[in-house]
Amino acid sequence: MLGLSTDSIESHQKFVRKYGLTMPLLSDPDAVVCQQYGVYKKKSMYGKTYMGIERTTFVIDQQGLIKRVYPKVKVEGHAAQVLADLKE
Numbered sequence: 001m002l003g004l005s006t007d008s009i010e011s012h013q014k015f016v017r018k019y020g021l022t023m024p025l026l027s028d029p030d031a032v033v034c035q036q037y038g039v040y041k042k043k044s045m046y047g048k049t050y051m052g053i054e055r056t057t058f059v060i061d062q063q064g065l066i067k068r069v070y071p072k073v074k075v076e077g078h079a080a081q082v083l084a085d086l087k088e
Helices: 009-019 032-036 078-087
Strands: 003-005 025-027 040-045 048-053 057-060 066-070
Touching: 003 032, 009 025, 057 078, 066 078
Parallel strands: 003 025
Antiparallel strands: 040 048, 057 066
């Protein structure tokens, strides 16, 4: 399991410490990988548009093939749903 965002490595380190994460978080400050996966999109908030990541989970098998995509992820209950789906 990996996490990826455009945040800095320093930001990731603080986030890992704050939440006690054990998975690696990768930094993609230029959004190169995010664009390749199609998750770097135009977003809007309070009438202003900007580019950002659409929170998405990809299940990738051992051969590197994408087996499932969960777009527009809401944090609440998502991990439990993915784990349940993986048991199927």
